[in-house]
Amino acid sequence: MPMLELREVTKAFPGVLANDRVSFVLEKGEIVALLGENGAGKSTVMNVVYGLLSPDGGEVLMDGRPARIKSPRQAIDLGIGMVHQHFMLVEPLTVTENIVLGREPGRFGVIDFATARRRVEELSLRYGLKVDPDARIVDLPVGMQQRVEILKALYQGVRVLILDEPTAVLTPQEVRELFSVIRSLVDEGLSVVFITHKLEEVMAVADRIIVMRAGRVVGETTPEKTDDVGLARMMVGRDVVLRIEKTTKPTCRDTVLHVEGLRVPSDRGLEAVAGVTFSVCGGEIVAVAGVSGNGQTELVESIVGLRRPSAGTILLKGVDITRADARTSIEAGLSHIPEDRHRRGLILQFDLAENLVLGDHRVAPYAKGPLMRPGKVSAMAVTRIADYDIRTPSAGVIAGNLSGGNQQKLVVAREIGRNPELLVAAQPTRGLDVGAIEFVHRQILAARESGKAVLLVSLELEEVLLLADRVLVMYEGRIVKELSSGEADAETLGYYMTGGGGEKLNAQERQAPAHGGDA
């Protein structure tokens, strides 16, 4: 008898059939990967199982019995737990407090913290989930916070654990640790549903793979019976090129971007970028690699004119834009694909044409004096929608109604279509599915071929290795290593990204790799 079974689960949202008769089973002690592009309905169907959404049709069976799950509470009581992409932890509280929250041991409203702490330690030991029970959540790195979420589910006694895109926020090392945790969970008899759109993870960890597309289950396989190309084809519904070969050697025609001794403060006034010097040539892709939060965001913001550096200079084609605002930078020939497209990249309430003209809305041919020229704007929009393959019924559709991949195509169409000197692309494929990633990569390479300078900031090592001509590794606000594309591989990058030894360096040692890297 399967542990969990879905029978023809159907869920509709206004305008979309998110799940169309989804059926599958999950056996005891099994890792099932639920693979699909963004918007394929993976999270929706699992939210139905977890009681966050009520299905419009079909049923969910737990232990062979039909379960009418109306809330997460009921799901947990049945033994189903879920760890979301965005953690649901109370940050100022400790690990133990978070884990027992809602089911605190004790009597008469007094919590028995000693018992709670002991149980947390037991669980932690049993499943190999090492975590300090007394640490506060705010002080923990993201990978640790995820462990707390998993421990919380285990504490609640779940037998089916659903992980929604669990690796999205993790470093490569943390991903490996997570996978070993998942294996120890199934060894103890749990069943795991692993939602993802990343092929290599599926191949690495899953016992069985269920592929979803457009709300339907389109296939089922195992890692032994397929490879990543086969999976990509099932997922997207057509052949996908995962490796794009660069046709030309990088040739440094002229220096487009030159950054010298740049220091940039963070929001909290700390020095996020601590003296960085580098150049980007026309026709070259320079990638900045690093673990999230090592100053990449501040570096990008200072170059594109959103954050004032405290020292240093930024030259774009010889023009000093160190203290320029975003408008001046755009006019000087800079384009920017922001890392957070919903917050900074798009105005979701604007239609496609209005979004495509954003930033160019004051200049000819889209404006004449104080007046906009809607005819020119919509003509440009129609061309770009075709050129960049944005799937939409018309240019008058609101950007918020597009899928994530199409939204990013919209940003790319605007920023590359502007024909800039320098393209600053910050995490341009974050959260995209393979089809859209391929598209964005092609566009960035095309920009390089046409002689543009590209500064790529990415947390994805694969992306860095695939696209970059040169890689700058950033750690704690400094460039600790520069590698040519020939020298760079995942292991080397990982080594330098984590401070050269995988452990946090103390203040004294911190200087060493920085200098070593320059040498």
Added chain:
Amino acid sequence: MNEKREQPVLVQRRWMVAAQKIGAPLISASLAVVVGSLIIWASGYDPRAAFIALFEGSFGSPKAIGDTLLKATPLILTGLAVAYGFRAGLFNIGAEGQLFLGGLAATWLGLSLAGLPWFLLIPLMLLASMLAGAAWAFVPAILKARIGAHEVITTMMFTYIGRYLVSYLVIGPLKAPGQIPQTAELPDAGQLSRIQALFSEATLASFEFLKLGRGHLGIVVAVLAAVLVWFVLKYTTLGYENRAVGFNPWASQTAGISVQWTTVKALCISGGLAGLAGSTEVMGVHHRLFDQFSSGFGFTGIAVALLAKNHPIGVIPAALLFGALAAGAGRMQFQADVPQKIVLIIQALVIFFVAAEEIVLWFIRRRQKEAVSHAG
């Protein structure tokens, strides 16, 4: 085999969106009438007689329509003021104060420049009221842009300052001789004429509908302003940046739009529109300034903007509704014996149902969803 099956498109057709935009306020207003009827009935009055009287008092005769236009004129302008601010993400709650300053500037200029011909004096007075309203909004705007002081607090505070300033001036320096605290009457060349005064007796005799009583030319100013604001929002870079900042200041900043400067411009334009409501009220209705010359038009303008969903053209019917309620209240009292205050309850219900529009939309969406799942 599944090649053709793309993700079902998440797009609502344009007419659906338009129908939602127009339909929801209509349903809200209708619900307000229904619930208002229940309240009138429960209070022991005859709702049918009340609404007949309300209608007759607001649309029943040319004179009644004139009264409705009279009340709607300042509401269109304050509604536009609030709506324009909202479109930049700003809540200008202080339209009332800007209106007072507009009325003050127009009156002062009209009295000072008495003797100028109307075709100079009237445009000057209207312009002065806009500048005064904009100036009154400028300080809150700068405070917002520079140090982030919330405009809800500052514009409200400036409303008090403005009202008391006018009170002081009509009791003191600007007071006309006599017992009543008010200014002298504006010269004829500084007054907005009644609409019926534009036509000869003979014309009025043959076209009864032109006998609009107290209805004055301010309504023309207000409607032109609405069309202008609509044009600015839709077809100018100023309006584009205004909307962009209102929807998403971060993306606007990233695209090189100055959020601070846009904020300043938006609040000043908003203040200018509210100031215009002050001058049309003084020039078209009272012909002089006194401290009670506005019956809260600046505040009702918030409700008008809300009902109009911040659409400049939508402001016109929304203001007409509120204008009609105000115009018909008197007749409702003496004809159906229902207290005037009931009108305030109906106004409040309209606002309530607009604010609670999610409830209304929920019904609409449910129907659409059913349609979609059948189609899907």
